[in-house]
Amino acid sequence: MKDALAALELARQTGMPKEVLLALQVQSETLELTALEPLLSALGDPAQSRQAYIGLKTALGEDADGWKMLWCQLVCASRQRKRYETDEVYIETMKAFSRFVNECRRRTGKYRFDRGWWTWRQVSDRVVRLGALEYEKRTREGQKVIDIHIPSDASLVPERVDASLEEARHYFDDSAKIPWTCDSWLLSPALRPLLPKDSNIRAFQDRFAILTTDKTDDEFIEWLYQRPVDTPIHSLPGQTTLQRAVQCFLIQGGKIGSALGVLC
Structure with missing residues (x-):
């Protein structure tokens, strides 16, 4: 419950569109994360994050709109907050998630999350926005x-x-x-x-x-x-x-x- 609340709050703070927030709320209520915990923990480790993303993509299976992956990455990202020098740097870095779903809509006409292959870097503190x-x-x-x-x-x-x-x-x-x-x-x-x-x-x-x-x-x-x-x-x-x-x-x-x- 704590992880879900923190992830939803992060999504709101980064300016996630309402339609996407609703999709994330559904994931918070339906996607069981217990079995995925080893992969989520590794996703936050810079040395393991890329391989953890690959493993997570396989474990999640069918994910046409990318909401499962987005939810998992936001849960993991919400755990990294204290690793940043300031909360401003943290939020600006994590705005990549909302930026990407908005870009997808402009490009395809539909909100989707298709950049999990990139955002494991933000999740693991590999990429920072300054x-x-x-x-x-x-x-x-x-x-x-x-x-x-x-x-x-x-x-x-x-x-x-x-x-x-x-x-x-x-x-x-x-x-x-x-x-x-x-x-x-x-x-x-x-x-x-x-x-x-x-x-x-x-x-x-x-x-x-x-x-x-x-x-x-x-x-x-x-x-x-x-x-x-x-x-x-x-x-x-x-x-x-x-x-x-x-x-x-x-x-x-x-x-x-x-x-x-x-x-x-």
Whole structure:
């Protein structure tokens, strides 16, 4: 009962839509967690969280809308509250859950939770949101790095990015000793000619030295257009200047892809 109350309160505090709150209430009353407890405990451990997610997905079975997984992850996340430096950082980090279900509705027309494969990181304190950006301490090709993630609602206004990076430097004790990396479509060199010189995206790109590019990565379609990656080019929306510029570029045979950069 204590876990259920805490998980529902977390869902409310992160701005979960009412329709989703009702679905979670149903899960709190019907999903038996006792047999899943070993997996839930492991989900909160950074060293075990990824494998625990895989095991939990198998144990939950049919979960078409993802509410079982969302409920289990919220229960586990509600247990992590005291691990955070401040309650504000905790709530801002966990807002990823409501952000993802809202993104799914914009993308598909229906509330669903389809990002359990990512949010085990938030549950296990692997990913933390500090201001505009998210950060994850991880190993990339055998080297410890701090990965910078860009949430869909992030402001890339330079002052906001500066403030987030400064907060992160204080948050991570060894921040000066290891590289800071970012792997994103927003770093793609193909974007630069499509952006005005005073673009916040260009200013963000200027912070990084590009290490590699991947022209085959089409996930930018989901982030820029809020549409499935297999959406036909001519069916993509053109509500913003960047959407229209990228669509025209794609029609002409261009590739956006993504790039991996290291913070200068």
